[in-house]
Amino acid sequence: MWKPDRSRKTPIYQQIADYMEHRISFGEFPPGSLLPSERKLADELRVNRSTVVAAYEELRSLGILVSSKGSGTLVTNYNKGNAASLTPNWKEYVNGGNFLPNLPFIRRIREELRKKTDMIDFASGELSPDLFPNEVVRELLQKHPFQEQLGYDDPQGYSQLRETLVSFLEHHLHIHSTESSILITSGSQQSLYLILQCLLNPGDAVAIEDPSYCYSLPMFQSAGLRLFRLPLDEHGIDPKELIALYRKHKIRMIFLNPNFQNPTGHVMPLDRKLKLLEIASELGIPIVEDDTFTLTAFDGNPPPTLKSLDKNNNVLYVGSLSKIASSGLRIGWLIAPQTVISRLTDARQQMDFGLSNIPQWIANHFIKEGHLDRQIQFLREELVKKRDEFIRGFDDILADELTYSLPQGGLTFWCKINSAVDDFKLIEEATKRGVIFVPGSVYGSSKGCIRLSFARPQFEEILPGLRQLALALEACRK
Template sequence: MDQCNKDREDKTLKYIQIMEYIKSKIATGEWTIGSKIYSQRKLATVFKVNRSTVVTALEELQAEGLIEGKMGMGNIVTNNTWSLLTNEPKNWNDQVNVGVHKPSRIVVQQINEAESNSNLIQLSKGELSSDLFPLVQMKQSIKDLANEIGTFGYEEPKGFLPLRQSVSEYLKSQGIQVSPDSILIVSGALQALHLISIGLLKPGSTVLLEKPSYLYSLHVFQSAGMSLAGVPIDNEGMLTQSIPIQKKRHKRSIIYTIPSFHNPTGCVMSDTRRNELLRISKEERIPIIEDDIYRELWIDKEPPLALKAKDLHGQVLYLGSLSKTLTPGLRIGWLVGPQSVINHLADIKMQSDYGSSSLSQRIATNWLSSGFYQEHVISVRKQLKIRRDVLIRWLEQYLLHLATWEVPQGGLFIWIRIKGVVSMRTLYSLALAKGVLLNPGHIYGQDEGQYIRLSYAYASLNDLEKGVYELSKIIQSLIK
């Protein structure tokens, strides 16, 4: 067979493989009616073919009535192999749209998917680089557990007691006096927010939070029937004087705040502002959710005492986690509050998942009780300082005339304001096309100004420079 015929046969085989692949996804229900299938670019990459081969396969599937191209959406599943024989094919996408829990915003879904692409320069990820993962200590921890562990069973509703005891001792070192009975082990801080939203707040309640805030990119409260009301912030944190005004507008309210190394701005609420917030919370009878998952990631100086450390009246529900300091893979966090509240939320958690992973809870116990965790966090701070300083250096070299920023005292992020008029959605798309993933400010409720959030925690030092350099060229091309 000559080379020309062989190439033609290979192309035929490839487009048939692509068709069979897509058909199998549809037939097994993985891609339901109404779902968007992979893009032409992704299919070409997966099967290592050019786009024309992919187009041939898609045209055949369209001719068979399985998919349909829609403007601005790509190719959508319109039938499956059995529904072609019926008059009323089931569109599960209709059910998705009427579910109680709202989907993430489209751009947030795109970012979440792109964060798994190792070919991108990850300036979006809010997690530590694998270079900072303590692999040797983790292996030793798991080995130690293997020699001690017995059978696995369900833990008590509040979580593995030795872990709650270890968390209690750890929090005492942070100035927070709390007994194990007032601690609920959760699968990360996000689960704690979900439990609060369905267990403590009535539909129609309002969450008062910093604007911008990480919470605007989620629908955890809105899905439970709550609304969000933004409170302005400055370099010292939430402007507390606006809270009583908001309370008059929204009778049933709760405050959500990230006082230490705020996401996305990186600011730290001053000690004075924390005292004011507690005072207003008490006077206005508004409880507080304190999300303190970044507290240990200080670089220049330790942040002021947590609100919970000053809480004398049970006003504050306190969230902590190992996701940002150790690894998100453990899925271990904690919720601290009045015992009656913790008992109630523990019951709701048992109804939803019957407890967090027993293995993860034991690993976390070992880390907190052995001193591994405290040593690790010291090392992480040193590495974050190097990374932050490197990113600042490249920002000053490439973006000084194009943007402004405050140097964060800790945390994982730098909040950058672009000078001039730039379409942030266009900036995001062009950066992604150049292999750079970032978070545009509008997903955090920042609807004024030109903001992006960059992370210095995950990308390599070389990628930090490459990413900022590419951004500078794109911004220059967009500024009007």
């Protein structure tokens, strides 16, 4: 019997949809036929039921299938030219467009987490619910009744929040800025999207770290950019590598995450940061610093950011509340020269007329009244507890299986699997056992590495999750 080919780049659900459409077109299932239930077909093909659900949904969008409660899933009379002639070819539309879909691994992980709420989540780069300041936000709303107008606000962002950020960033990270040089965004990814769309052109060459979170973002490819990698060692990139890359490819921009880098957790030392800034200035190349994790430094001493060391205005600085306070508030910021901010603000206004002023208003009070300071201290303490529980699990359960880097900040472990394992098979075996993670190949790394989040799972889930991961690794070697 036919089985999906997991080595292909085509998503499993799409392979199943194509396979079923082929059987229908050759009359194996004539119009009016009842198809196998989603569960039955999933068992036959040895895939998750959610994958078959997605395949059937694809065929429904094409007008090939129709489903109704109590009747199951039936083949329409599209072969006779009735239904199909009235239904757009949604598959053609979905496969078109300039904005590429997420990587198959990312879609698979999100699908599993959406369908199975009891999954132990080592994949998400997000805080667990108990680390969000929910009670503080409720108190702020009671203490300060919202009195701002509910119309469109300044597309550059709520002015009081921008003023508050100027003081906060100068005090905590020694970043000097002005209200007019800050754009409030819905998070780091919107900041990156605006930079890619407004400051670069299709065909431009950009440099990213290897491995890099940027590699997992299809919006880089959607923008038509040529990506060139700067390999990482335990101290981040070697700035001298940039010179050769620039000479060969005329690099137009560099995207870096120098402090507690995602996914490796490495911190670039001061001498490399200064050398990088010197080289970038000599070559006239802007640096985009995605600074998500600096404030999580577990020892309470955040390493210097590139922006704080930048004397020539070369660095575009991207920050966010998502990883240190609340992803649900959707608050990020971008610091850049005023001419750049003006250009991005204009584009942003075309997209959505600016953020809602309600979350911006909450964020302003949250930061201004010192709640973010207390949140960061609380977060550091709790993350260290979870990190150390992971270390205990590594030593007791996976001592012979994984080699890991000890994170001194951030939310994740970067681990190398000591024996050869297929990424696809490991994901399958792990999800069967109720645990999920991100393979290193998502970030452009060679196979055999995985990223494990210690921020998302509950403390009591960590050791059971690592035990299931150990069983998955064992199953992959059989």
